[in-house]
Amino acid sequence: MNARSMEAGFGVGMATAEKGPQGGITLQPAGALWTRPALLLLAAMAVFASWYGQQPILAMTLLLLSFAVLCRLWSRHCLVRLFCGRTLERRRAFPGEEISMEISLRNGKWLALPWVRLENPIPGELRSSAEGAVSSSGRQDAVEVSLFLPGRNRARWTYRMLCRRRGFYPLGNLRVTSGDIFGLYTASLEFPAAETVLVYPRLLPLAKLPLPALQMLGDEKTERRICTDPTRPFGIRDHIPSDGLRHIHWKASARGQGLKRKIFEPTTTKKIALFFDVESFGSGEAFRAEAFELGISTVATVAFHAGKSEAQPGLYANTRSADTGRPIAVPPSGSRSQLVEILESLAKATPRASGSLDTLLSAAARTLPSGSCFVLVTGSSADIPQATLADLKARGYRITMVPVEGKTQPPSGATGDAVRISEASR
Incomplete structure (x- = not known):
């Protein structure tokens, strides 16, 4: 007996696939120069440079502002129409068994993603030795993968989770991070993919x-019928006060002298x-x-x-x-x-x-x-x-x-x- 056959026999289903994002996009600049206050300062410098006729300073500030705005817009829109999901082969297993998990990422727009990083939370008790790396965000329970994803394209990859010991293991939401080609801004988005994996106890011989x-x-x-089946009567006997009135055989009691009680076969x-x-x-x-x-x-x-x-x-x-x-x-x-x-x-x-x-x-x-x-x-x-x-x-x-x-x-x-x-x- 294994968990796969039990799920087939009792109708335990599989996880579903791609979903839209949960919440809004979180935009993070790569340094202090690309924050909003710094960009406002650059815009003020451009105004003063234009007022005083400082053409080199004006050209430099306008170039930086254009560069920053372009990268910021790219990063903000790179995760638009992006779909991500997790599909589990099954949610139940015995110790020592493996569960296959497929992650899919679909880019539904023409704008390519020059780089995309996906964090897949997997508890350490389910992680194989090849998936032991810590994610760049510092999460100890996340397995990370990075790739280039063209527009109107899809990427898939598969993990094998090894169920080492009994327990209840929640799998958290998937987190996708991407940004512009120069890495000035990073945008993060969470996709709802909360699932649970149950590892049954080990069965002993x-x-x-x-x-x-x-x-x-x-x-x-046994000489005593400890459990009887009230749907299977096979005889009668004299009624005693401790029997109650529920199983009295009224027809037999009317024909004979005194109350009679039904006798039932012992339950199997x-x-x-x-x-x-x-x-x-x-x-x-x-x-x-x-x-x-x-x-x-x-x-x-x-x-x-x-x-x-x-x-x-x-x-x-x-x-x-x-x-x-x-x-x-x-x-x-x-x-x-x-x-x-x-x-x-x-x-x-x-x-x-x-x-x-x-x-x-x-x-x-x-x-x-x-x-x-x-x-x-x-x-x-x-x-x-x-x-x-x-x-x-x-x-x-x-x-x-x-x-x-x-x-x-x-x-x-x-x-x-x-x-x-x-x-x-x-």
């Missing part, structure tokens, strides 16, 4: 994640709620970056294989998403786009915590049915709220704890299965 919760993805024997769809505790991986200097990324890869791997096994995975994380700053909450679902939504949410996960795991579990339990499986991926066994887990287990939820680089055995008083994930699982 399932054999290296011996999670007890993954037993739910195969055949499993299992819900697996994945919980990722960002707070347990530390903060500041104590933050464990490698363990954090390994935990995200563990969550992505379980979600991927759960979806392939026709289970319904969901994701809850007490992080602050890179784009919205909100926690992640993706309820379990069997939709075709569920896996893409989970992987995109994990790509946007940041080390900034938005709350405690206890609060996250309590909020999710109010919406998930009894019998759902909770998989808790944390940075340490000591951070797992045992009282909350005991309450969830008593209410019929299955609990699996996954401490990343934690203890091999469950902590004292733990409820549910536990397994340690270490760097060896990569």
